[in-house]
Amino acid sequence: VDGCRRAGHILGHMFPGSMGICSRTARSEEDRDGLWDAWGPWSECSRTCGGGASYSLRRCLSSKSCEGRNIRYRTCSNVDCPPEAGDFRAQQCSAHNDVKHHGQFYEWLPVSNDPDNPCSLKCQAKGTALVVELAPKVLDGTRCYTESLDMCISGLCQIVGCDHQLGSTVKEDNCGVCNGDGSTCRLVRGQYKSQLSATKLDDTVVAIPYGSRHIRLVLKGPDHLYLETKSLQGAKGENSLSSTGTFLVDNSSVDFQKFPDKEILRMAGPLTADFIIKIRNSGSADSAVQFIFYQPIIHRWRETDFFPCSATCGGGYQLTSAECYDLRSSRVVADQYCHYYPENIKPKPKLQECNLDPCPASDGYKQIMPYDLYHPLPRWEATPWTACSSSCGGGIQSRAVSCVEEDIQGHVTSVEEWKCMYTPKMPIAQPCNIFDCPKWLAQEWSPCTVTCGHGLRYRVVLCIDHRGMHTGGCSPKAKPHIKEECIIPTPCYKPKEKLPVEAKLPWFKQAQELEEGAAVSEEPSFIPEAWSACTVTCGVGTQVRIVRCQVLLSFSQSVADLPVDECEGPKPASQRACYAGPCSGEIPEFNPDETEGLFGGLQDFHELYDWEYEGFTKCSESCGGGVQEAVVSCLNKQTREPADENLCVTSRRPPQLLKSCNLDPCPARWEIGKWSPCSLTCGVGLQTRDVFCSHLLSREMNETVILADELCRQPKPSTVQACNRFNCAPAWYPAQWQPCSRTCGGGVQKREVLCKQRMADGSFLELPETFCSASKPASQQACKKDDCPSEWLLLDWTECSTSCGEGTQTRSAICRKVLKTGISTAVNSTLCPPLPFSSSIRPCMLATCARPGRPSTKHSPHIAAARKVYIQTRRQRKLHFVVGGFAYLLPKTAVVLRCPARRVRKPLITWEKDGQHLVSSTHVTVAPFGYLKIHRLKPSDAGVYTCSAGPAREHFVIKLIGGNRKLVARPLSPRSEEEALAGRKAGPKEALQTHKRQNGIFSNGSKAEKRGLAASPGSRYDDLVSRLLEQGGWRGELPASWEAPDSAEKNATSEEDPGAERALLHLPFTVVTEQRRLDDILRNLSQQPEELRDLYSKHLVAQLAQELFRSHLEHQDTLLKPSERRTPPVEVSPHKHVSGFSSSLRTSSAGDAGGGSRRPHRKPTILRKISAAQQLSASEVVTHLGQTVALASGTLSVLLHCEAVGHPRPTISWARNGEEVQFSDRILLQSDDSLQILAPVEADVGFYTCNATNALGSDSVSIAVTLAGKPLVKTSRMTMINMEKPAVTVDIGSTIKTVQGVNVTINCQVAGVPEAEVTWFRNKSKLGSPHHLHEGSLLLTNVSASDQGVYSCRAANLHGELTESTQLLILDPPQVPTQLEDIRALLAATGPNLPSVLTSPLGTQLVLDPGNSALLGCPIKGHPVPNITWFHAGQPIVTATGLTYHILAAGQILQVANLSSGSQGEFSCLAQNEAGVLMQKASLVIQDYWWSVDRLATCSASCGNRGVQQPRLRCLLNSTEVNPAHCAGKVRPVVQPVACNRRDCPSRWMVTSWSACTRSCGGGVQTRRVTCQKLKASGISTPVSNDMCTQLAKRPVDTQACNQQLCVEWAFSSWGQCSGPCIGPHLAVQHRQVFCQTRDGIALPSEQCSALPRPVSTQNCWSEACSVHWRVSLWTLCTATCGNYGFQSRRVECVHARTNKAVPEHLCSWGPRPANWQRCNITPCENMECRDTTRYCEKVKQLKLCQLSQFKSRCCGTCGKA
Secondary structure, three states: OHHHHHHHHHHHHHOHHHOOOOOOOOOOHHHOOOOEOOOOOOOOOOOOOOOEEEEEEOOEOOOOOOOOOOEEEEEEOOOOOOHHHOOHHHHHHHOOOOOOEOOEOOOEEEOOOOOOOOOOEEEEEOOOOOEEEEEOOOOOOEEOOOOOOOEEEOOEEEOEOOOOOEOOOOOEOOOOOEOOOOOOEEEEEEEEEOOOOOOOOEEEEEEEOOOOEEEEEEEEOOOEEEEEEEOOOOOEEEEOOOOOEEEEEOOEEEEEEEOOOEEEEEEOOOOOOEEEEEEEOOOOOOOEEEEEEEEEOOEEEEEOOOOOOOEOOOOEEEEOOEEEEEOOOOEEEOHHHHHOOOOOOOOOOOEEEEOOOOOOOOOOOOOEOOOOOOOOOOEEEEOOOOOOOOOOOOEEEEOOEEEEEEOOOOOEEEOOHHHHOOOOOOOOEEEEOOOOOOEEEEOOOOOOOOOOEEEEEEOOEEEEOOOOOEOOOOOHHHOOOOEEEEEEOOOOOOOOOOOOOOOOHHHHHHHHHHHHOOOOOOOOEEEEOOOOOOOOOOOEEEEEOOEEEEEEEOOOOEEEEEOHHHOOOOOOOOEEEEEOOOOOOOOOOOOHHHHHHHHHHHHHHHHHEEEEEEEEOOOOOOOOOEEEEEEEEEEEOOOOOEOOHHHOOHHHOOOOOEEEEOOOOOOOEEEEOOOOOOOOOOEEEEEEOOEEEEEEEEOOOOEEEEEOHHHOOOOOOOOEEEEEEEOOOOEEEEOOOOOOOOOOOOEEEEOOEEEEEEOOOOOEEEOOHHHOOOOOOOOEEEEOOOOOOOEEEEOOOOOOOOOOOEEEEEOOEEEEEEOOOOOEEEOOHHHOOOOOHHHOEEEEEOOOOOOOOOOOOOOOOEEOOOOEEEEEOOOOOEEEEEOOOEEEEOOOOEEEEEOOEEOOOHHHOEEEEOOEEOOOOOOEEEEOOOEEEEOOOOHHHOEEEEEEEOOEEEEEEEEEEOHHHOEOOOOOOOOOHHHHHHHHHOOHHHHHHHHHHHHOOOOOOOHHHHOOOOOOHHHOOHHHHHHHHOOHHHHHHOOOOOOOOOHHHHHHOOOOOHHHHHHHHHOOOEEEEEHHHHHHHHHHHHOOOHHHHHHHHHHHHHHHHHHHHHHHHHHHHHHOOHHHHOOOOOOOOOHHHHHOHHHHHHHHHHOOOOOOOOOOOEEEEEOOOOOOOEOOOOOEEEEOOOOEEEEOOOOOEEEEOOOEEEEOOOEEEEEEOOEEOOOOOOEEEOOOOOEEEEOOOHHHOEEEEEEEEEOOEEEEEEEEEEEOOOOEEOEOOOEEEEOOOOEEEEEEOOEEEEEOOOEEEEEOOEEOOOOOEEEEEEOOEEOOOOOEEEOOEEEEOOOOHHHOEEEEEEEEEOOEEEEEEEEEEEEEEEEOOOOOHHHHHHHHHHOOOOOEEEOEOOOEEEEEOOOOOEEEEOOOEEEOOOEEEEEEOOEEHHHOOOOEEEEEOOOOEEEEEOOOOOOOEEEEEEEEEOOEEEEEEEEEEEOOEEEEEEEEOOOOOOOEOOOEEOEEEEEEEOOEEOOHHHHOOOOOOOOOOEEOOOEOOOOEEEEOOOOOOOOOOOOEEEEOOEEEEEEOOOOOEEEOOHHHHHOOOOOOOOEEEEOOOOOEEEEEOOOOOOOOOOOEOOEEEEEOOEEEEEOOOOEEOHHHHOOOOOOOOEEEEEOHHHOEEEEEOOOOOOOOOOOOOOEEEOOEEEEEOOOOOEOOHHHHOOOOOOOOEEEOOOOOOOOOOOOEOOOOHHHHHHOOOOOOHHHHHHEHHHHHHO
16 A cells, blocks of 8 residues: 555656546555545635635545544645735624615624634624624634634634644743743843932833833833834834823834823733833822833854864764854844843753774874864863862862863863863862861869969960871960969968969969960060079079070971061060078978068069169151150169169159150151042043142141142152043943034934943943943934024026027026924015026027028127217207217107117017116117117116127117206216206306216326226216317307207297307207217327316317318218308307417417516426327428337438427427437437437437426427337336335336335337237236236236236237337335244254244343353245344344354354353344345343342241241242252352240140050050140250140040051961872972961951961972873874875873873973974975875865865865866
8 A cells, every 4th residue: 555655656746647546445544444535635725814724525435434524624824914904804794794684784893702602703783782693603714712823614613823733732932932932032020110300200111122022011100101112224103102092003012001090001012113111200209110021032042063073084073063143133143142141051062973984094093184173172171279278177179170172283272161061071179178177285284382272273285286286276265274273172370362372482483484385386476495593592693594586487397586576575584583592501491471571581682673764765756846755764783784674663763754856847748638539430530639748847836838849859649540440331422413404494413322331441342232221312303493594495497488599588586484393484575685687587598590591600699889979969859879889968859779689589689777677668668679769868867778689788878968068967866857957057167066076087087097097988988078068169159059948948048049040050960970089089188298188188179079060061061952052151160279279389388488477387298299100201200299200211301399388498308218319410409409310220210208307397208210110119228116106107128126015007108100019928928808908008906926027018010029028026025924833943953952032023032041052043034035134232243252153044043152141132133125124133141040048937946945947048040939950050158047936835745656556466555655844945844734735735645556457377278189280200289278367267368468478388299190201103104295285193192101001191291292293295296297195185075175275286186086
């Protein structure tokens, strides 16, 4: 059967249709009894998600019934449904919504968790209490209960485990792991008590991390819970939990119940975000929160695979390890994350053997693979045992055990412990010294010291150890007593003594010896030897003995002598009295009753000893006033040697005697305050303390003075120290806030908040956020919460208004305001600043439109302008003009202005007036096709009209002519026409003044105006036109012609001359002239001297008027018929002005002689005549000044006229090219001062200048004489230096040196026929348009260093060209530079260690010692580089005597050497160049140090006879106190102290020094004497009544505790076994425990005994186990014959010298271990063919290591075949 099934399975794979071959006959074991057919296929799943059911059927093949079921089920589609899918039971209820129930439709909702029948479909009608069973069973796969995986199948509830298998009882553990053991999470439970206050309104209860489950919190109290969440992506949320209910927070279900006195929060989990539970203060009472949840352990240990085997054959080992794995991010992280969870137990490594096959051709020793560097197995290694913790009675000793590994060179290194876990770890602790501690053993008591009554008895007590040996180490406190009272029952005949009788004579001696029989111990102690024999044989004598200070050296069991001061406590007596009995020769029997008498006989004994003063004790204070006490000693009167005080009679002791001492003030010393609290609680903080130098003057007055630190000689104690040097707990560290994202309108600013740990070295360690338990500070906050100012929001430009050619684009603007909330809102446009017109409209230019039938051209638009000037003389209704000109018109005239533009569409032409866009109005019409019409001119229409056609622009200026033929000024503000024309009624004089102020070109204009440049381009002809209108010849004939009245005004005009009406017919309506004609007149006028300018202007204006009327009459003649021509023309008579012009000037100048006395004085003026340059062909040329003469080949004579006027009469002189003309027979001066040149030659070419001079001034004018019309330039070879003038003018060819900020004009007067063209260059580069060029002159404004250079003027015409140049040098006067780094660096380089000082205009000072050298620096800048001269005391330094100096660095540095008092004083440096001078000063002061005896210091005592005042010595420098070290070499003045305060002192307490402490440790007492003393002025101190001192001060104490520290000693155990590590052949180490204890045997920390010498705890010992050495075998064959990879190995083992057997290797560690591996045959292989060079290549191939380059090259043959 089984074979059939298997065959069917195989066939089923090969032939899918053949699965039924065995189905009839083949049956499984369980189906054998009931004859079932095979199971059919599984049905489709009842659900597509959320867990459904599928079934499979089978049929019974028997006629009988078959046992078992014919249907089986399984779960399917066990994937979660999407959230929008809804509940499966709810879907089944809603399917009945469209079926009537009892005739009515309902919306059905599911009823879940029915305990009676969970698999019936019960639904509730929405909004009612009606519950109906709509179906007896739900669909298969429906959950029985909402919180369970159990599902309904065929109407029955079937159990489903968490593994989604039917019938499975497997459950999830608390961590949500199916069938888990709860190890992947940890239970967190705790309690929080609120600590809220008015200032802290909320607090964090607990942070519950992502993935936590089964959360339950209960709050009891008035406060309120709320939630904050943070998703893995960083999104934050908050839920206030305001009411009871179930909420979905960050996809986690939260069940919240709110009661009056408590709140309950439940979350089943797993949480899909980090939840922070917070508490908000709501009441005065405190609240408590209990919480419990299961937190996932997101970092888990994960076992790794086995590492490669350590050997390739003969048996090796391989291990696993463990790594920390982050379940959230699915990556390996640092081990510290897994150590964070205590539940995380790192899995122990597994170790297994591998490659157990024997190695071929080997001596059995494992060959180590060189490629992986694995070594012999790791092993445990232990350190020696520590000393025992107790020297007896049982202690513990420990050792360190570590896992070590040995590399192929034999080096041993420590490795992780898991590598050794394959063998048990050696013990790390063991018991020791388990023997009993030493005990006291008491001997038998002696007989009682008396024969009757009370006596004493003694016994010996010894310290015995566990071996029965007499030793030390017993507790002194536990020592039994050695003396006790005893009673003899025999009655005595004398009255009973109250106290026990001390032993006398024999017993006395025995008891004393028993008592004093001190044994030598490990503590230094006094050891007395036996008393010597009595010095006498009878009577009273003395006994002596030696008392030594000795100590027992335990390690050598020997006794050593020590100095006496090493032993503490009183030294036993070394001398005593002895009584040898009566000297009668009889030795009486001892009778106790006679004892009194015997010792009473010793009275004479006391006469040998008496008290005496023996000097004084050491002073109780070293300074500031102390006390000395007289020393009283008991002396032997005969030998004068000190004796025991007991030998002197106490009652005879002399009184105490005290005296004052060391009254001098105490030297300066450091006073030290307490350390401040640490600045930080962890990390590394700082503590500070006050340390100051002080000085005690008097101890009685308690006077202390604080001094400078230098006066304390000892090094100053530190004022700062580190503290709290340990790591801090992790905490949040926020960075600085970044700038706000907006300047207004509500922005956001961020900062970085990191979890860091401050380490003990002050550094910071950055940690993951989970390490910081506190709530994280905010990393973002709102800022700049102010409204923004209103502003325009410009929208996009519209499309161009045309598809080709010129068009316009517009755009809209919205006035908006950004509020502090960040919301932008539109506001009234008045709140925004005015918007410029150009911001909302602009022209646009597209490709030129093509005319029909003609190809398009690419030329830009062009306006055909007319450059004319129009003057309206008679009233007309309408005038037509073309743009480009100037029009002076009468009011009320209609004007049509045409803009003849080509290559542009006429509708695109725009008009502006004075820069403002013009639109049509009732007064002005902007017509299409380029026309503009002004209906009736009024004053406000005057202005500049601009026509624009694309980029082309042309202007037209309109001015109005008012009454009295004056130009009307433009109104400043819009006014009525009557106001604007009110000027007509003003008188002519006032109007003329007004006009001159507005248009004065000829009077007081600027320099630019005087050169012919009008202040405004639109006003440049105003003055000419005004003069033309005022022309006197018109005034007679045309009284009212300028302003013919309207019909309404005719009545106002009276007495009109009929002749004037006729004359109007002959005047033109509008006079027209070319602009260039008026430009010529203006240019001629600008070249005239100011004195003649007015005269010339009248003449030229009259000439202009004549030309205008002549052309008009000629024009009229051509139009009139012959009969009309006979009409006499209008009589115009300006001729008398014109014709008489020259003669009148000449007569006026000629008449100067006759009427000189009456005429005013006047400086010379030369008359000029301006005309265009011309080439005169006549042989004799006569010309006036201002013209150009071109010499031709036939010119025989040139006569140059020069006419000058002035009073007194000027003197005329001539110069050529700036040099005086040398007269000769060819160059003659005529009687009328004209200059005649006969037979001119080329050398005569140039500019001839006529100079007219009288006492009041001079004038000069030039005339050019050129050769054949070639260009000529007027030059000058002078050099001009300007330091003050604001402007300079020179001819080309000069050199200009000037300061900055000046306006420089360079004239380039040229001549030539035709007129030469001028081009300017700077440094051979042509000057561009921005420079001011006017009629050949170059104007440079506000010159600076950047303008410096060579300026060239080139004159060129068709006959040639000529270039002349002027050099402009900018002078920079000497001044102090703002940056002084350069001069300081220069000083440092010149004398690195020399004192230096910089001079300054105000002066500086440097103080020096005599004999020093110094450097003086003179910081200066200027152009040209200034020349520096040094002065000393006002005299040039070169003349100074006795001064050693060097001038360095081009004068900038002065070095003065070997300074003396004669060298001191003021040094100055004078810097000068062409631009100016600058003086700077510095003073060198030579100052010496000297001692000064100053006022007396404070008295050293306030009373007594020791008070002195020391005169104070001070070291001075220039009356200033300095450090005394400066005066070290000076002679100190002798000073004598002065007595002071010599008077009786008030009574005061005097104390002696403290006595020695009664105990050296364990708490003793020390005393001193306190007496009330009065120190007299004589210096004697006398005792007085204590009451006198008590009134003034409290009595000092006379007793105090001392040496409170414990009495400690080092104790030690006996030596341990000789079992430590071997340190050499036969040598090991043995140990013992050394510990600190009190003398009572109480253990203490070792630090308590650190002052005592510590006994050694280790020593060398002889050990048989250490008779070992290393043994090596022979090397194996090399693994390669050549190449770089051959190696060989050998066995290395530690063996015992006697047995020759291997022992553990650590016993041989005292000697270096021989290498067990080495390279061999490291020689290059001769041929490079592909072959194997090692015998391990088969293993390499098996291990698939051929891909690695190091194996591929060594196993080339084998790997090549692979």
